[in-house]
Amino acid sequence: MEIAPETLDERVSRFVEGLKGAGVKLTPQRLEIFREVAKSADHPDVETVFRGVRKRLPSVSLDTVYRTLWSLIDLGLLSTVGHSRERVRFDANMGSHHHFVCEACGVMWDFQSDEFDRVRVPDVVRKLGSAQKTQVEIRGICTRCSGETTSRRCASRRKEDRWKRRS
Ligand SMILES: [Zn+2]
Ligand SMILES: [Zn+2]
Structure with missing residues (x-):
């Protein structure tokens, strides 16, 4: 599934600004690789990004996609x-x-929650390291899957909430 076009525009302009700020050239390849991630609402892996980009840039290699993605992570984009x-x-x-x-x-869907944004980091986390951001991951069965079979609907009752911290 793809995100709303205006959200994609926002992400792309932030990307263009970010490259400019870092003094990195905006190449068609970098733009296509970023767009492939940015237009997806479902956090693609490297193979998925590669398959999408290759449709528009047939000469691109998996290795290039991989290296470009990691360089964009280093740039905070x-x-x-x-x-x-x-x-x-x-x-x-x-x-x-x-x-x-x-x-x-x-x-894996994104969602916004003011409540989760305000969550206090528990003291026990300080023993593990310094928290930089708090991101909540809720695991369950999506509406698409729960509509399919009864056994899967049962599975949705076992859903667990899990706190996840990322650095
Ligand atoms: Zn996300
Ligand atoms: Zn599902």
């Missing part, structure tokens, strides 16, 4: 979600937001 570098997913939503993850299909 993208962030990652998830834990493993193998199946890392990219997020162009740099504003404060939280995630809903479907345990059945793996889809």
